[in-house]
Amino acid sequence: MPDHPASLHGFTLRSTQTIAESDSIALLYEHTLTGAPVAFLLNDDDNKGFVIAFRTPPSDSTGVPHILEHSVLNGSARYPVKEPFTEIIRSSLNTFLNAFTYSDRTAYPVASRNDQDFRNLVRIYLDAVFAPLLAETSFMQEGWHHKLNDQDQLEVTGIVYNEMIGAYSSPENQLADAIYSQLYPGSIYAHSSGGKPENIPDLSFDEFLAFHEQFYSPTNSLAVFAGNVDVAESLAEMAEYLVRFAPGTLAPVPAIEAQAAPVVCTLPYSIGADEDAAHKTFVQRAWCTGELTPEQGLAWTILGQILLGSAGAPLRRALIESGLGQETMHWGLDGDVSKPNFSVGLKGTEPDKREAIELKIDETLAALVDDGIDTCQVTAALNTIEFQLREANYGGFPPNLHDGLRVIGAWIYDAPLFSMLEYEAPLQEIRDGVTAGRYFETLIEQSLINNQHRVTIVLAPDTKLAQQQQEALTARLAAQRAALSDDGVARVRERVAELERVQQTPDTPEALASIPALPRSAVKPQADVLPFAMIADDGPRLSFSERNTRGIAYVKLRFDAAAVPQPLFPYLGIFAKLLRETGTAKRDYSELLAELGIHTGGLSGASGASCKLADTTAVNPGLTFVGKALTHSVPQMFSLLREILTSARLDDLERVREIVRSVIANTRSAVVPSGNRYASMRLNAVHTTVGGYSEALSGLEQFFFLQQLEKRLATEPDAVLGELQQVRELVLRSSQCHVHVTGGAADLAAVQTELAALAADLPGEALPATEYSWTAAQAGEGWILPANVQYVGQGLNLYSLGLNYHAAFSVLSHLIDQEYLWNAVRVKGNAYGCSSQFDAITGQLNCLSYRDPHLEQTLEAYAGLPDFVQAVDLSASEYDRVLIGTMGGLDSPRTPDQEGSLAFRRHLIGVTQELVQQRRDEVLSSTVADFARFQDAIAEFANRGTICVFGSQEALERNKTRFSRIAPVL
Numbered sequence: 001m002p003d004h005p006a007s008l009h010g011f012t013l014r015s016t017q018t019i020a021e022s023d024s025i026a027l028l029y030e031h032t033l034t035g036a037p038v039a040f041l042l043n044d045d046d047n048k049g050f051v052i053a054f055r056t057p058p059s060d061s062t063g064v065p066h067i068l069e070h071s072v073l074n075g076s077a078r079y080p081v082k083e084p085f086t087e088i089i090r091s092s093l094n095t096f097l098n099a100f101t102y103s104d105r106t107a108y109p110v111a112s113r114n115d116q117d118f119r120n121l122v123r124i125y126l127d128a129v130f131a132p133l134l135a136e137t138s139f140m141q142e143g144w145h146h147k148l149n150d151q152d153q154l155e156v157t158g159i160v161y162n163e164m165i166g167a168y169s170s171p172e173n174q175l176a177d178a179i180y181s182q183l184y185p186g187s188i189y190a191h192s193s194g195g196k197p198e199n200i201p202d203l204s205f206d207e208f209l210a211f212h213e214q215f216y217s218p219t220n221s222l223a224v225f226a227g228n229v230d231v232a233e234s235l236a237e238m239a240e241y242l243v244r245f246a247p248g249t250l251a252p253v254p255a256i257e258a259q260a261a262p263v264v265c266t267l268p269y270s271i272g273a274d275e276d277a278a279h280k281t282f283v284q285r286a287w288c289t290g291e292l293t294p295e296q297g298l299a300w301t302i303l304g305q306i307l308l309g310s311a312g313a314p315l316r317r318a319l320i321e322s323g324l325g326q327e328t329m330h331w332g333l334d335g336d337v338s339k340p341n342f343s344v345g346l347k348g349t350e351p352d353k354r355e356a357i358e359l360k361i362d363e364t365l366a367a368l369v370d371d372g373i374d375t376c377q378v379t380a381a382l383n384t385i386e387f388q389l390r391e392a393n394y395g396g397f398p399p400n401l402h403d404g405l406r407v408i409g410a411w412i413y414d415a416p417l418f419s420m421l422e423y424e425a426p427l428q429e430i431r432d433g434v435t436a437g438r439y440f441e442t443l444i445e446q447s448l449i450n451n452q453h454r455v456t457i458v459l460a461p462d463t464k465l466a467q468q469q470q471e472a473l474t475a476r477l478a479a480q481r482a483a484l485s486d487d488g489v490a491r492v493r494e495r496v497a498e499l500e501r502v503q504q505t506p507d508t509p510e511a512l513a514s515i516p517a518l519p520r521s522a523v524k525p526q527a528d529v530l531p532f533a534m535i536a537d538d539g540p541r542l543s544f545s546e547r548n549t550r551g552i553a554y555v556k557l558r559f560d561a562a563a564v565p566q567p568l569f570p571y572l573g574i575f576a577k578l579l580r581e582t583g584t585a586k587r588d589y590s591e592l593l594a595e596l597g598i599h600t601g602g603l604s605g606a607s608g609a610s611c612k613l614a615d616t617t618a619v620n621p622g623l624t625f626v627g628k629a630l631t632h633s634v635p636q637m638f639s640l641l642r643e644i645l646t647s648a649r650l651d652d653l654e655r656v657r658e659i660v661r662s663v664i665a666n667t668r669s670a671v672v673p674s675g676n677r678y679a680s681m682r683l684n685a686v687h688t689t690v691g692g693y694s695e696a697l698s699g700l701e702q703f704f705f706l707q708q709l710e711k712r713l714a715t716e717p718d719a720v721l722g723e724l725q726q727v728r729e730l731v732l733r734s735s736q737c738h739v740h741v742t743g744g745a746a747d748l749a750a751v752q753t754e755l756a757a758l759a760a761d762l763p764g765e766a767l768p769a770t771e772y773s774w775t776a777a778q779a780g781e782g783w784i785l786p787a788n789v790q791y792v793g794q795g796l797n798l799y800s801l802g803l804n805y806h807a808a809f810s811v812l813s814h815l816i817d818q819e820y821l822w823n824a825v826r827v828k829g830n831a832y833g834c835s836s837q838f839d840a841i842t843g844q845l846n847c848l849s850y851r852d853p854h855l856e857q858t859l860e861a862y863a864g865l866p867d868f869v870q871a872v873d874l875s876a877s878e879y880d881r882v883l884i885g886t887m888g889g890l891d892s893p894r895t896p897d898q899e900g901s902l903a904f905r906r907h908l909i910g911v912t913q914e915l916v917q918q919r920r921d922e923v924l925s926s927t928v929a930d931f932a933r934f935q936d937a938i939a940e941f942a943n944r945g946t947i948c949v950f951g952s953q954e955a956l957e958r959n960k961t962r963f964s965r966i967a968p969v970l
Contacts, residue, residue: 004016004027004231005231005232008029008231008232008235009232009235009236009238009239010031010032010033010239010242010243011029011030011031011032011038011235011238011239012029012030012032013027013028013029014028014029014030014037015027015028015417016028017418019041019418019421019422020422020424021389021421021422021423021424022041022043022392022399022403022421023043023044024041024042024043024226024403024421025040025041025042025043026039026040026041026042026417026418026421027039027040027042027231028040028417029235031218031238031239031242033242033243033245033246033247034217034218034219034242034245034246034247034248035218035219035247035250036218036219036221036222036223036238036242037221037222037223037411037417038222038223038224038225038234038235038238039222039223039224039225039404039407039417039418040224040225040226040229040231040234041224041225041226041227041400041403041404041407041421042226042227042228042229042231043226043227043228043400044228045226045227045228045399045400046113046227046228047095047111047112047113047227047398047399047400047893048111048112048113048115048118048225048226048227048228048229048400049096049109049110049111049224049225049226049227049398049400049401049403049404050109050110050111050118050121050122050125050223050224050225050226050229050404051107051108051109051110051223051224051401051404051405051408052107052108052125052126052129052221052222052223052224053105053106053107053108053221053222053223053408053411053412054105054106054129054215054216054220054221055104055105055215055220055250055251055412056068056101056104056105056106056193056211056215056251057104057188057215057251057254058103058188058191058192058193059188059191060191060199060202061191061192061195061196061199062195062199062200062202062203062207063143063160063164063192063193063194063195063196063199063200063203064195064203064207064208064211065101065106065193065211066101066160066164066193066194066195067139067142067143067144067160067195067200067203067208068106068208068211068212068216069099069100069101069106069108070099070142070143070159070160071132071134071138071139071142071143071208072128072129072132072134072212072216073085073099073128073132074132074133074135074138074141074142075132075133075135075138076124076127076128076131076132076133077127077131077133078123078127078131078514079124079127079128079511079514079515080133080511080514081507081511081512081514081515082502082503082507083827084124084128084515085097085128086818086819086822087512087515088120088121088124088515089818089885090814090815090818090819090881090882090885091515091517091518091881091882091884091885092112092117092120092121092518092884092885092888093112093113093114093117093518093522093523093884093887093888093891094110094111094112094117094121094888095111095112095113095398095888095892095893096109096110096111096397096398096401097109097110097111097121101193101194102193102336103180103188103189103193103336103337104188104189104193104254104336104337104338104412105408105412107405107408108125108128108129109401109404109405110122110125111398111400111401113893114518114522116516116518116522117518117522118229119233119237120516120518122234122237123237123516124515124516126237126238126240126241127241129216129221130216130218130241130244130245131241132212134208134209134212135502136205136495137498137499137502137503139205139208140158140495140499141158141159141499141503141827141830142158142159142160143158143159143160143161143200143203143208144156144157144158144160144161144200144201144203145157145158145495145496145499146201146480146492146495146496147492147496148489148492148493148496152481153477153478153481154477154478154480154481154484154492155477156200156201156473156477157830157853158200158830159826159830159831159832160194160195160200161195161197161200161201161830162789162830162831162832162851162852162853163194163832163851164192164194164195164196164197164200165197165787165788165789165851165853166673166787166789166832166850166851167194167673167851168196168197169270169672169673169785169786169787169788169789170669170672170673171269171282171459171669171672172282172329172347172669173673174267174269174459175282175284175329175457175459177192178265178267178457178459179284179286179341179343179455179457180337182263182265182455182457183259183263183286183288183341183453183454183455184256184288184337184339185257186257187254187255187256187257188254189254189256189337198473215251217245217248217249218241218242218245218248219245219247219248219249219250220248220249220250220251222407222408222411223238224404224407224408225404226400226401226403226404227400253338253412253413253414254337254338255338256288256337256338256339258288258290258453259288259452259453259454260452261452262452262454262455262456263454263455263456264354264455264456264458265455265456265457265458266351266354266457266458266459266460267457267458267459267460268459268460268461268462268465269282269459269460269461269462269465270461270462270465270466270469270786271461271462271463271786271970272463272466272784272785272786272953272968272970273463273464273466273467273953274463274968275461275463275786275968275970277460277461277462277463278350279325279326279348279349279350279665280348280461280668281347281348281349281350281351281353281458281459281460281461282329282345282346282347282349282457282458282459283325283345283346283347283349283353283354283357283358283456283457283458283459284329284331284343284344284345284456284457284459285343285344285345285357285358285361285454285455285456286341286342286343286454286455286456286457287341287342287343287447287448287451287453287454288339288340288341288451288453288454289333289339289340289341289342289447289451290339290447290453291338291339291413292335292340294415294416294419294420294422294423294426295425295426295429295430297333297335297340297420297426298385298423298426298427298430299426299430299439299440299443300332300333300335300340300342300443301332301333301385302381302382302385302430302440303333303342303381303440303443303444304330304332304333304342305332305380305381305384305385305597306373306377306378306381306440307332307344307368308328308330308332308344309330309332309381309384309597310593310594310596310597311581311589311593311659312581312588312589312590312591312592312593312594313330313377313590313593314364314368314373314374314377314590315344315361315364315365315368316328316330316344317590318360318363318364319344319345319346319357319360319361319364320658320662321658322356322357322360324346324349324353324356324357324360325346325347325348325349325353325357325665326346326347326348326349326661326662326664326665327346327347327348327661327662327663327665327666328344328345328346328347328662329343329344329345329346329347330344331343331344332344335409336409338412338413342447342448344361345357345456345457347665347669348661348664348665348668351458351460354456354458358456362449365444365448365449366449368441368444369441369444369445369449372438372441373440373441374594376591376594376595376598377590377594378434378440379594379597379598380593380594380595380596380597380598381597382430382431382434383597383598383599384597384601384602386427387601387602388601389423389427391552391601391628393895393897396892396893396894396895396898398893403421406420406421407420407421466786466788470788500828503823503827503828517877517880517881517884518884519880520880520883520884520924522884523883523884523887523891523924524891525920525921525924526917526920527913527916527917527920528891528899529913530545530899530900530902530903530906530913531544531545531546531547531903532544532545532903532904532906532907533545533546535748535752536755538735539734539735539737539759539764540557540734540735540737540738540739540755540758540759541737541738541739542738542739542740542741542751542752542755543738543739543740543741543904543907544740544741544742544748545740545741545742545899545900545903545904546743546744546745546748547742547743547744547896547897547899547900548744548896549742549743549744549747549896549897551630551631551744552601552628552629552630552631552743552747552897553628553629553630553631553634553637553741553742553743553747553750553751554626554627554628554741554742554743554747554896554897554900554901555626555627555628555629555634555637555739555740555741555742555751556624556625556626556739556740556901556904557624557625557627557641557737557738557739558622558623558624558625558737558738558739558740558908559622559623559624559731559732559733559736559737559738560620560621560622560731560736560737560738560766561607561621561622561623561730561731561736562619562620562621562769562770563730563731563736563767563768563769563770564621564727564730564731564770565770566770566771566772566773568723568726568727568730569621569693569696569697569772570696570697570701570702570705571723571724571727572607572621572623572697572727572731573607573696573697573698573702573705573706574659574660574663574702574706575605575607575623575724575727575731576604576605576606576607576623576624576625577605577659577663578648578650578656578659578724579605579644579645579648579650579728580593580603580604580605580644580648581593581655581659582648582649582650582652582655582656582659583648583649583652583655584643584644584647584648584649585647585649586643586647589649589655592640592643592644595636595640596640599629599633599636599637599640600627600628600629600633600636600637600640601628601629601630602626602627602628603625603626603627603637603640603641604625604626604627605623605624605625605626606623606624606626607621607622607623607624607697607698608621608622608624608694608697609621609622609690609693609694609697610622610690610905610908610909611688611689611690611841611842611909612909612910613841613909613910613911613915614910616688616689616690616799616841616842616843617689619689619690619693619772620908621693621697623731625641627641628897631743631744631746631747631750632750634747634750634751634753634754635750635753635754638751638754638757638758641758642757642758642761645732645761645762646732646761646762648728650721650724650725650728651721651725653713653717653721656713656720656721656724657710657713660706660709660710660713661710663706664703664706664707664710667702667703667706668703668970671700671703671785671950671969671970672785672786672787675783675785675787675790675791675850675950675951676791676793676833676848676849676850676950678699678700678783678791678950678969679783679791679792679793679846679848679948679949679950680793680795680837680846680848681694681695681698681699681700682695682699682700682777682781682793682948683777683793683794683795683844683846683946683948684795684839684842684844684846685699685701685774685776685777686777686778686779686795686946686948687795687796687797687800687844687946688797688839688842688843688844689774690842691774691777691842691844692772692774692776692777693772693774695774695776695777696774696776700783700969701776701777703969729763730767732762732763733762733763733764733765733766733767734758734759734762734763734764735764735765735766736766736767737758737762739751739755739758740900740904741900742896742897742899742900742901743896743900778964778965779946779947779964780946780947780948780962780963780964780965781947781948781949781963781964781965781966781967782948782949782951782956782959782960782962782963782965782966782967783948783949783950783951783956783966783967783968783969784951784952784953784956784966784967784968784969785950785951785952785969785970786970787951787952788853788952789851789852789853789951789952790849790852790853790854790855790858790949790950790951790952790955791848791849791850791851791852791949791950791951792848792849792852792854792855792858792859792947792949792951793846793847793848793849793947793948793949794846794847794859794862794941794945794946794947794948795844795845795846795847795945795946795948796844796845796940796941796944796945796946797842797843797844797845798838798843798844798845798937798940798941799842799843800843801936801937801940803843803934803937805840805843806922806926806930806933807840807918807919807920807922807923807926808922808923808926808930808931808933808934809838809840809934810838810840810886810890810923811879811882811883811886811923811926811930812869812931812934813836813838813886814882814885814886814889815872815882816836816865816868816869817834817835817836818882818885820861820864820865820868821834821835821836821847821861822834824861824864825849825852825858825861829849829852829853829854829857829858829861830853830854831849831850831851831852831853831854831858832850832851832852833849833850833851834847834848834849834850834852834858835847835848835850836848840919841909841911845941845945847862847865847945852951855949855951855955855956855958855959856959859947859962862941862942862945863942864942865938865941865942866935866938866939866942869931869934869935869938870935872928872931873928874928876927879927879928883923883924883926886923887923887924890920890923947962947963949963950969953966953968
């Protein structure tokens with residue numbers, strides 16, 4: 001272990017240790033003056049991470065930690081622009097940039113592979129948290145403010161305010177909030193740190209400032225640097241800020257009192273006034289686990305995998321097969337609390353089934369204690385969690401930031417700082433406990449069955465609640481308006497006018513110059529080369545991406561599905577799940593899923609569709625299975641895969657019904673918080689061929705198909721089971737299979753050995769493709785959601801206008817996102833999010849808003865796009881900023897399996913390495929003059945683009961002339 005200075009820049013080295021699990025050296029320094037801790041995780045990863053966090057316990061539900069998280073990023077002493085956050089998004093090579101409000105802390109993480117960019121980001125974030133400007137206009141914009149509408153009525157708006165209206169439109173978010181308030185009464189967790197819409201307007205500007213003054217002190221913070229960072233340079237940057245502060249106070253670990261008796265609480269949530277309330281109740285049981293050591297925390301994670309981790313897990317299976325609900329709420333362990341909780345329940349149920357659901361939970365747990373847990377389930381869970389820990393694959397999230405946030409998770413509760421990174425010893429202790437006997441049975445008995453600190457929440461649908469809430473808000477605002485004197489009215493107008501003046505006033509050149517800029521040379525000219533080689537061209541096809549995956553074979557099996565006729569095509573949306581979770585001729589689905597857990601790191605499946613770059617009307621739908629296993633376990637993985645493909649129990653009527661009901665319930669929960677995603681798919685279906693396929697597989701059309709399928713399973717089950725068998729015969733054929741391997745030579749060899757058996761088990765002949773015609777999606781759709789926010793979409797296919805793609809469009813798209821839409825829809829319109837999406841393959845351009853209080857105003861913003869594009873006038877240096885921000889998004893680091901997956905996708909759609917390099921060269925050689933080639937297409941988008949809006953009935957009806965149809969989703 002290398003030596004590190006015992007004292008440097010006013011810091012004293014307190015501890016040094018090796019973290020073998022991540023090949024890191026962990027250092028802890030303490031600032032002598034303030035006591036502020038600064039931790040380092042030193043390793044060879046060039047994707048460097050930095051995160052600084054503060055303990056921010058809320059005393060109410062006004063959302064002050066959340067509003068402050070937004071507002072500190074709106075200008076600081078060294079960087080006095082209105083929004084440094086957006087400026088650095090526009091012009092940074094960052095690989096991650098965000099801020100998070102937890103229930104008891106606020107964290108500010110950044111990451112970059114470029115050394116200078118990383119240092120710039122650290123300085124900007126340190127200045128933001130320790131020297132923010134915190135103007136009242138920022139509080140109004142980000143938090144809340146009153147305004148007077150055209151009828152002289154008082155309204156409330158603000159970005160966080162509208163964000164939380166959207167968040168609380170989700171019943172699952174309401175359920176999580178109820179668990180906290182009922183399981184932890186009298187503690188900080190009984191409050192909403194994000195803010196409840198009815199409470200946010202109670203927060204004053206002075207209280208907002210006082211919260212920052214109290215909690216944003218160095219003594220109440222922890223900073224973590226991770227990666228191949230320079231310790232001396234990092235400490236010097238920290239010292240520059242910390243020396244300005246006197247010693248402060250570290251907020252205590254939140255106290256939670258134990259409850260002596262179980263609590264049952266029934267609460268309403270809003271559904272549409274005309275919506276059927278049947279099968280829309282949620283029932284959730286949650287236990288407080290108490291404080292957990294590292295071993296106990298890992299044990300609870302593994303127990304969650306045993307009880308709930310797969311469809312065949314014993315508690316999850318018992319609840320589904322009880323018929324008491326449509327799908328489990330298998331949340332498991334929530335460790336972001338000083339005393340964590342463990343929860344499970346059912347959705348798609350009825351209020352009067354609460355006692356039966358609780359009894360089923362209790363009986364199932366008691367049986368597991370009395371009879372013992374199946375050893376295969378325990379082995380599968382242990383293997384699954386160990387595989388995840390060793391793989392350390394976070395889906396593109398920087399590993400150094402993941403570890404930094406884990407360190408903060410220990411610090412917030414006064415646990416040993418690096419204890420959450422060291423899993424080897426706790427894992428061995430658990431294995432030893434399992435060998436000794438009844439390890440998890442004892443945990444269930446002591447901490448679940450005999451635990452009286454628990455709560456059961458019943459969240460029941462209410463068709464009148466939305467109207468009652470709106471009437472209450474209207475009455476409150478009317479009373480506040482009536483209480484305003486003439487001077488008070490004038491003050492409201494003055495404050496709004498000042499906010500609008502600030503929003504509309506550009507930052508000065510001097511202020512903008514404070515934001516550090518990278519030179520264009522910081523972007524490497526060469527695109528990353530993703531290895532791809534065709535190994536075999538027939539039955540099954542085989543390709544290979546050679547990457548160092550540390551002894552893990554990543555395998556994709558894609559079956560062409562173009563032979564499925566259109567009436568049967570929607571089955572593909574659920575087909576992979578049915579194959580995987582119905583069991584096989586050899587074993588039921590619990591045994592099968594346990595075997596997968598024992599021998600693999602996971603096996604999943606999904607359907608999709610892609611089109612060729614050369615001909616976007618040539619669509620290739622497919623069914624893909626994705627598996628991963630240690631090299632020596634590849635034979636077992638393929639054996640199980642062949643078993644699934646050849647003998648899945650698609651004739652198990654009751655199991656098929658359970659799966660269909662669960663997917664319906666999950667989709668119903670997903671639509672309200674994801675209206676922008678569904679709007680995008682509808683727009684794609686209107687304008688592109690491949691969009692029609694995707695909508696049928698995973699959009700609203702799939703949801704509607706499944707609802708009808710559930711009815712058909714009751715009225716003509718044999719017909720449905722017969723159709724499923726037809727789909728199997730049409731899709732699962734060796735000549736329609738393409739296997740792609742990402743890994744080393746040994747992984748490829750292991751897979752090659754298995755292909756002959758795979759081909760022998762499947763029919764060989766490839767079948768001809770069918771013709772499809774998709775007409776379900778229409779231009780101008782309005783979809784009613786039980787929510788008081790909108791998701792406003794507008795789209796058009798630019799290639800249909802004759803546009804020839806040039807990669808400079810990616811720079812323009814970045815500018816539209818980060819300057820025009822950000823200012824017009826988020827800053828001025830107070831929507832929580834907004835974006836443009838351009839598909840360079842199909843030519844489809846969509847603009848979308850997220851948790852948006854407006855509809856008309858947002859569409860007007862989209863109509864203003866041509867004027868913005870025409871008026872763009874950037875200097876060479878300003879253009880370089882935007883270009884660098886664009887490349888930062890394109891050059892995000894990928895894990896080896898992500899590289900292999902992207903190489904495979906490029907092969908399927910016909911994108912060559914030469915084309916990737918050509919488009920990179922186009923971006924790097926582009927200038928602002930290139931935007932002129934897109935002006936006509938953008939004008940046509942504004943004039944002819946079709947709209948699709950998911951939102952409240954009131955907003956849709958008020959704009960009914962814009963829509964060809966308005967219909968409820970649920």
